[in-house]
Amino acid sequence: MTLVAEILAIGDELVHGALLDTNSKWLAGELEAMGAVVQRFVVVSDDPVELRAVIADSCARADVVVATGGLGPTLDDRTRDVVADVLGGPLWFHEESWAQVQQWLQGRRRPVPESNRRQAMLPPGAVPIANPVGTAPGFQVKIGKAWFFAVPGVPREMKVLMRDHVLGVVAKMPGLRPMAQLWLRVLGPSEALLGERIEKFMVPHRNPAVGITASGGLLTIRIVASAQTREQAAGLCETTAAELRPLLGDWLFCEGTVELPEAVVQRLKAAGCTLALAESCTGGLAAARLVDVPGASAVFRGGVVAYADESKEDLLGVPRAVLQQHGAVSEPVAAAMAEGARARFGADVALSTTGVAGPDGGTAQKPVGMVCFALASADGTRAWTLRIPDLGRAFVRDRAVFEVWRALLARSP
Amino acid sequence: MTLVAEILAIGDELVHGALLDTNSKWLAGELEAMGAVVQRFVVVSDDPVELRAVIADSCARADVVVATGGLGPTLDDRTRDVVADVLGGPLWFHEESWAQVQQWLQGRRRPVPESNRRQAMLPPGAVPIANPVGTAPGFQVKIGKAWFFAVPGVPREMKVLMRDHVLGVVAKMPGLRPMAQLWLRVLGPSEALLGERIEKFMVPHRNPAVGITASGGLLTIRIVASAQTREQAAGLCETTAAELRPLLGDWLFCEGTVELPEAVVQRLKAAGCTLALAESCTGGLAAARLVDVPGASAVFRGGVVAYADESKEDLLGVPRAVLQQHGAVSEPVAAAMAEGARARFGADVALSTTGVAGPDGGTAQKPVGMVCFALASADGTRAWTLRIPDLGRAFVRDRAVFEVWRALLARSP
Numbered sequence: 001m002t003l004v005a006e007i008l009a010i011g012d013e014l015v016h017g018a019l020l021d022t023n024s025k026w027l028a029g030e031l032e033a034m035g036a037v038v039q040r041f042v043v044v045s046d047d048p049v050e051l052r053a054v055i056a057d058s059c060a061r062a063d064v065v066v067a068t069g070g071l072g073p074t075l076d077d078r079t080r081d082v083v084a085d086v087l088g089g090p091l092w093f094h095e096e097s098w099a100q101v102q103q104w105l106q107g108r109r110r111p112v113p114e115s116n117r118r119q120a121m122l123p124p125g126a127v128p129i130a131n132p133v134g135t136a137p138g139f140q141v142k143i144g145k146a147w148f149f150a151v152p153g154v155p156r157e158m159k160v161l162m163r164d165h166v167l168g169v170v171a172k173m174p175g176l177r178p179m180a181q182l183w184l185r186v187l188g189p190s191e192a193l194l195g196e197r198i199e200k201f202m203v204p205h206r207n208p209a210v211g212i213t214a215s216g217g218l219l220t221i222r223i224v225a226s227a228q229t230r231e232q233a234a235g236l237c238e239t240t241a242a243e244l245r246p247l248l249g250d251w252l253f254c255e256g257t258v259e260l261p262e263a264v265v266q267r268l269k270a271a272g273c274t275l276a277l278a279e280s281c282t283g284g285l286a287a288a289r290l291v292d293v294p295g296a297s298a299v300f301r302g303g304v305v306a307y308a309d310e311s312k313e314d315l316l317g318v319p320r321a322v323l324q325q326h327g328a329v330s331e332p333v334a335a336a337m338a339e340g341a342r343a344r345f346g347a348d349v350a351l352s353t354t355g356v357a358g359p360d361g362g363t364a365q366k367p368v369g370m371v372c373f374a375l376a377s378a379d380g381t382r383a384w385t386l387r388i389p390d391l392g393r394a395f396v397r398d399r400a401v402f403e404v405w406r407a408l409l410a411r412s413p
Numbered sequence: 414m415t416l417v418a419e420i421l422a423i424g425d426e427l428v429h430g431a432l433l434d435t436n437s438k439w440l441a442g443e444l445e446a447m448g449a450v451v452q453r454f455v456v457v458s459d460d461p462v463e464l465r466a467v468i469a470d471s472c473a474r475a476d477v478v479v480a481t482g483g484l485g486p487t488l489d490d491r492t493r494d495v496v497a498d499v500l501g502g503p504l505w506f507h508e509e510s511w512a513q514v515q516q517w518l519q520g521r522r523r524p525v526p527e528s529n530r531r532q533a534m535l536p537p538g539a540v541p542i543a544n545p546v547g548t549a550p551g552f553q554v555k556i557g558k559a560w561f562f563a564v565p566g567v568p569r570e571m572k573v574l575m576r577d578h579v580l581g582v583v584a585k586m587p588g589l590r591p592m593a594q595l596w597l598r599v600l601g602p603s604e605a606l607l608g609e610r611i612e613k614f615m616v617p618h619r620n621p622a623v624g625i626t627a628s629g630g631l632l633t634i635r636i637v638a639s640a641q642t643r644e645q646a647a648g649l650c651e652t653t654a655a656e657l658r659p660l661l662g663d664w665l666f667c668e669g670t671v672e673l674p675e676a677v678v679q680r681l682k683a684a685g686c687t688l689a690l691a692e693s694c695t696g697g698l699a700a701a702r703l704v705d706v707p708g709a710s711a712v713f714r715g716g717v718v719a720y721a722d723e724s725k726e727d728l729l730g731v732p733r734a735v736l737q738q739h740g741a742v743s744e745p746v747a748a749a750m751a752e753g754a755r756a757r758f759g760a761d762v763a764l765s766t767t768g769v770a771g772p773d774g775g776t777a778q779k780p781v782g783m784v785c786f787a788l789a790s791a792d793g794t795r796a797w798t799l800r801i802p803d804l805g806r807a808f809v810r811d812r813a814v815f816e817v818w819r820a821l822l823a824r825s826p
Binding site: 039 | 461463622635727757
């Protein structure tokens, strides 16, 4: 029997649309990588009646339920109380947890509000999970046949409790089925066209399973295999990938299981190469995504967000004559921006974007979605133009950023 | 009776942790603003058995169910088939939808793969919802007592179908309870300390409800009221806010229901003021979030991401002597960065960040989390330092970006 997991995210702010739940995605990735099958996420309010039903239902369906949120010190956090209610017993006070909460606050020279005492209360039979990075301890308890784990909703605290404790406990449970993934990144075709090309792989209950995900013009073919060992699963993925590659041709530009900015940092690091960016229509988005990658500072020298023409001149040294003759959205300006950024940041490689992201500013000659790029290096400068479908400002910018990653990954190291 | 809504997000890539579901949050915000009560989100795989159970359960509990995803042209998209199965009848082919799909593709000079025909199939009794921005039409159908709406999973297509059609249909349904929200943004106290201060407001079933959300050091007090009319609900929010403000004092720095970058753009626009940014430790994050706001180009002149010392010198004109004497993370360097950005971008106001985001690079004198800021304007330059708790690189950067918004909003217009 395969170990089945469900993930709960608890909080009024989530279900009312005020805050985005990013925890469940992260948890699913970790649990799947471990060999559990994640069946469902449920996002639910702090309302005790709803929450009770959701917890009871998930614990009836799954072997493992991980719940985030509702462990704060304030009265609108009710996970502890509702779990006690599901188990039909009173909360009890765990002295040691209260000592840890006090110690944590005192170590930061913060006051110790009495309301934090609530965080040391536990449902009957629960075992506390210490929180070294915040005041909310988690807990684990058996509900019916399921193991229920409650961890804080703050993502950084959630991750620490999962890595320090919960994932280790789950790893020892029966029913984990070793698995592996491989992602093929594709730019070019529509989803339907790609789907038709690889249709025979996309059938239910195939192992490895093959699926397509579309996001901002980027298509990802996800190959997911399970087997007796992780190595066997990885082998199955590779066999399927070897059959897919000839069908993809030039569309395929990257393989792996890391996000693209991380792949770019790895590639640049391996090549001992530094990077600068000169962004106009992408407005700092490429820089911000790069800097999110730990260790990016080893390769990323910096960037300029040059919206106005004057800043292209003053900060990147684009000659006024080039701007006047060709206009800001042009390959010569893109080339001058990349060369300016390369020189001013002293980088090995520089990449630039300048385009019409919309909704306004398009003309017949330079419609919304037209974006010019240039890549400057010791080998010279290459500029090119993309006509991105006008599917909204966010789409044009996202697609342009994917083109930045594609160009940086396509460069031979 | 209040209209109860549930939201489903369908797709293997979601439940396996490969793609983040952002649709449900957006949908919840729209439905709640309209006066529906959103009770639950469920994220589920394309597996027909699981999907069937989730759709049937949600339709048994709620008045309205909105499902995103699983409408693509490929075989791994199964929402249409499963809904037909729930309703116990075969799919039927809707000629007009197929004509629209073909027309959409031909208008973009794309091939028309036969596999797109699947997107014109509808469950029994379903009414198609035209998709003017993509190939996947949505549909609506009654399942038991609930109205079930299926829309594409691609966020930009989903939003168009919701705004053009679904929200208008829901707006005419009975049971909407007019509501209003007000958010008070707080920087300074811990969540527990703030919770204790406003404890008497945070009781179950209060109207307006008062809750606290914590994110990257920012605390948001959410006041949510329902009443006979939206105006009455807004009045109730204001009454509660008036009671809360004296308890918050200096902690409170912004009110409203818009995200902070949008509030900054609005404030600058109202003041007729342009902005430039010089970012070191925040690495373009502030610029990227600003540029996400439609209309940001009216006030945002541009920014420099100056990681290396040399780029602080070359691009922002920070004197080498200042860098050598005080170090890159210092108020004099922050001040010179802001002044340099203000001059080079010709902006009215410029803001800079320079700090130690970690995990490495901290010293006893300049520990991880120490961030210097400066704000330069025609009134002169002000620099200040924040010691952000070292709760990880992402936390330090997020908290620093919140400080950027706080400083720009605190500036008297």
